[in-house]
Every structure is written in C-alpha cells, then in structure tokens.
C-alpha cells in the first residue's frame with residue numbers, strides 16, 4: 001500500500017509562499033486501478049513526482065507497504081518498485097530506444113524481448129528499436145516509448161501521467177488493454193493513472209479528485225464518476241470522439 | 249620489422265576495433281618503427297624516401313577495400329612528426345581507418361604529430377575514421393597534434409568520423425578542406441576532455457565549386473577542469489551549401505569556447521551555423537533514475553549516448 005501522510009509541497013513565489021500540495025492525506029490500495037483526476041494545475045503531476053522522489057515534499061511522509069520512503073532517492077524508490085511515466089517524456093541525444101528499454105529492464109534485453117514491449121504500445125518494433133530518442137520522434141511516438149519503459153520495469157506501483165495525451169484514437173483502446181493486462185498480470189500490482197479521460201475514469205476501481213493540492217473526493221468509480229461528469233474535471237471524450245472520428 | 253607486444257595490440261584494438269590482423273591493406277607503426285604492412289593489388293603503401301612517413305596509393309576504380317594505419321606509442325619520451333599522403337584514385341570507394349594511441353607509463357612526454365593529406369580524385373568516395381586514445385598513469389604527458397588536409401576533386405565525397413574520447417592530455421587538431429564542384433563532405437567530431445586536459449579543434453572548409461556541400465558537426469563533453477576551444481569555419485565561394493554545428497555538454501568546472509563561423513564570398517552560398525553549450529538536463533537524470541540508475545550512472549549513460 002502507498003500512503004501519504006500530511007504531505008505538503010510549498011514553493012516560493014514573488015517573495016511569498018505558494019502551496020502546491022496542501023497537507024494531503026491519501027491511501028492507495030494494492031492491486032487496484034486508481035485514477036487521479038482534477039483540474040489543470042491541481043497538483044497531480046507534482047504529487048506523482050513526490051511519490052517517485054523527483055520532488056521532495058516540504059513536509060509530511062510517504063510510506064510504501066509501511067516503510068517510510070520519504071528520505072529515499074529516486075533510484076532507491078525505483079528499485080523498490082515505483083515506476084513513473086512522465087507527462088512530458090524526456091528526449092536524449094544519442095540514446096536509442098533499445099538502450100532505454102535495456103536500462104528500464106535492468107538487463108541486457110534481447111532484441112525480441114525489447115520488441116515485445118514496443119509492440120505492446122503499438123509501435124512497429126523494427127522501425128523504432130534503433131531510433132534515437134531525440135527530437136526526430138513525434139510526440140505520440142515519444143509518449144508510447146515512455147509507457148513502454150515503465151512496462152519494461154515490471155513496477156509494483158506504476159504511475160502513468162496522462163498516458164493518453166497525444167495518442168491517436170485508434171490506439172486508445174489498446175492503451176486501455178495494456179493497463180488491464182498490467183493489472184491482471186500481478187494481483188498486488190498498483191496502477192495509478194493521472195487522466196482527464198472519461199473512458200479511463202470508467203475502467204477505474206477507484207477515483208481520486210485532486211484540486212488546489214487537496215483530495216476533493218476519493219472512492220469507488222461508480223460513486224465518484226457521476227459527481228464529476230459534466231464538470232471541468234473530466235472531458236467527455238466519447239462525444240468528442242464520435243463526432244470527429246466515428247467508430248473507435 | 250618490430251613485433252607488436254600486448255600493450256600495443258590492446259591499443260590497436262581500442263583504435264580500430266581490430267582483434268586480428270585486418271584483411272586489406274594496412275600499415276602498423278609502433279614506437280616510431282614499422283611493425284607490419286600489407287598491400288593489395290589496388291592499394292600500395294610506400295615509405296617516403298626521407299623516412300618522414302608513407303604514401304598510400306589507391307588505384308582508380310578500387311571499390312569496397314579498406315586501409316588501416318594505426319600508430320601506437322608505448323614508450324615514454326617519444327616525439328615524432330609523420331607525414332601520410334593518401335592518393336585516392338578516380339571513382340574508387342574505400343574506407344580508411346587511422347588512429348593514434350599513446351600509452352605512457354613513464355615520466356617523459358610522448359608526442360605524435362600526424363599530418364594527413366588526402367588527394368581525392370574525381371567521383372571517389374572515402375570514409376575516413378580517426379580515433380585518438382591515451383592511457384598509462386605516468387607523469388609524462390600524452391600529446392597529439394593531428395593536421396588533416398583534404399583536397400577534393402569534382403564529384404567526390406568524404407565522410408569523416410573524428411573521435412577523441414579518452415586520455416589525451418593536450419591536443420590541437422586542425423582540419424583544412426577544399427571542395428570542388430559537386431563535392432560532399434560530412435564531418436562528425438566527438439570529443440571528450442577530463443582532468444586538466446586541453447583540446448583545440450579547428451575546421452576550415454572552403455566550398456569552392458558550385459554544388460559543393462559540407463556538414464561539420466562537433467559534439468563534445470568537457471569534464472573536471474578541462475578546457476576546449478572549437479573553431480568551425482565554413483567558407484562559401486560558390487553556389488554551395490554549408491552547415492556547422494557545435495553541441496557541447498559542460499560538466500564540473502570545465503570550460504568551452506565554441507566559435508562556429510561562416511564566410512560567404514558568393515551570393516549563392518547558403519550557410520548555416522548552430523552552437524549550443526549546456527549542462528546535462530536535470531530531467532534527463534531524473535528519468536534515468538526512475539529507471540533504477542544512480543545519478544552517476546545516469547550521467548554516464550547520457551554522456552555516452554551523446555558521444556556515440
């Protein structure tokens with residue numbers, strides 16, 4: 001179980017202090033598919049980075065299966081099984097897709113093994129395995145590779161920050177299938193997805209609404225979803241998609 | 249002829265990726281002496297009469313052949329200047345691999361100054377790979393000052409891979425090229441300095457003929473207190489296109505001076521330059537750490553990739 005106790009993240013702004021995450025308390029159960037949603041700027045990515053260790057909270061504690069990991073480095077947390085797919089994936093000059101997948105898997109992956117991860121995110125492996133992760137990749141390609149690196153890690157707690165952003169309509173269904181498979185593969189695996197998409201919210205076991213750095217609501221999907229639909233927290237993807245693209 | 253010892257063999261492996269004697273033409277030079285030579289029906293290697301170096305003569309129409317000319321210095325205190333002239337015949341297509349490795353365990357400086365001249369005839373195609381490498385833990389310095397001159401006749405092309413990643417204390421690398429009509433030159437330089445090393449690299453490329461093109465790209469990493477100066481100059485004297493780019497990562501207390509420069513002497517010259525110096529992006533390190541690498545391992549991967 002992942003637990004956050006009284007976590008705050010405060011930054012300095014114009015001489016004053018601005019609270020991005022505000023005394024937040026949260027429990028995310030093992031084996032559940034949790035979706036975090038909420039308005040832009042609500043603190044979702046900041047929260048994910050605090051869990052991954054990329055940002056240090058100003059105060060509060062983070063516990064993984066009862067162990068306090070607040071003081072641990074990003075590396076230590078990664079090795080405990082926390083994986084994080086960035087909202088804005090990073091580019092690297094000269095590092096190839098195969099290199100990054102090998103780093104992610106922590107071993108000298110054979111080409112067919114690496115290809116499996118790429119196929120899973122809908123990339124034709126042969127075309128991508130030797131590509132550099134540089135500016136020549138499109139936004140959607142980069143996003144898929146980012147997701148593949150987290151799949152390759154076999155993380156116990158996998159955080160995906162807006163994985164659907166930039167992914168085309170055709171692939172959307174496949175993306176959802178990935179998360180379902182990840183969940184069923186290991187029963188105690190925790191999947192946390194930050195998303196604005198109704199279709200992703202609908203397949204969640206649990207939904208957390210985050211706004212102004214606070215948990216505004218948390219509960220079973222059936223319970224929370226009706227209260228947020230039609231508000232700015234969720235974009236009604238289906239109606240938009242059917243209008244433009246027809247069948248998905 | 250001298251026989252190669254273990255250190256020398258390892259250096260040659262490092263320089264040219266050769267584990268054994270290569271097929272094709274080669275000339276091994278070790279501690280200022282000839283240590284092996286092979287010529288083929290199409291490629292001749294001849295020592296200059298005054299002993300100052302070698303002439304490599306490639307017959308017109310020679311295709312898919314290679315020449316290896318590694319130089320190894322493993323004794324301390326050697327200082328040498330060597331002239332190598334390559335005559336690449338019309339319409340040939342060859343790979344030339346050169347390189348110099350200095351292993352200095354002694355207390356005297358060792359220095360190799362190689363002057364390479366390429367005479368590339370019409371429509372010939374050359375791929376040239378040059379690696380410089382230093383090792384050994386003596387107090388003696390490892391110094392390399394290569395000069396490369398390139399003369400390209402109409403329609404010829406040259407691809408250069410110039411690599412110096414490790415162990416050279418001080419280097420001044422100068423490359424001059426003159427391109428006739430329809431010639432193409434692509435340079436990829438990879439440079440890394442560490443400790444108190446100093447590296448100076450100059451490219452001076454003249455695009456003299458219509459339709460000539462040059463792309464000179466230098467990627468470098470300066471670590472510790474090392475200092476680099478990069479001068480990349482492309483001159484457009486005709487209807488030509490030229491591009492130069494210096495892209496550098498600076499670390500620790502390194503210093504980098506990057507000077508990409510363009511000179512146009514024709515209204516039809518199209519020239520572009522780019523330069524960027526910066527430290528490793530924090531988010532690159534963050535990403536690799538979320539994949540389980542330590543900060544140091546992450547840096548290594550980023551630098552290795554960048555210099556690939």
Ligand SMILES: Nc1ncnc2c1ncn2[C@@H]1O[C@H](COP(=O)(O)OP(=O)(O)OP(=O)(O)O)[C@@H](O)[C@H]1O
Pocket residue numbers: 011013020038039040041042043044045046047087
């Ligand atoms: N270092 C910082 N300094 C100042 N403001 C910051 C800093 N880091 C984050 N913020 C602000 O904190 C707020 C939360 O940002 P965050 O990226 O966590 O939002 P989000 O919920 O992920 O939004 P989105 O849905 O747009 O991705 C934003 O208003 C952002 O501008």
Ligand SMILES: [Mg+2]
Pocket residue numbers: 044045046087161
């Ligand atoms: Mg965000």
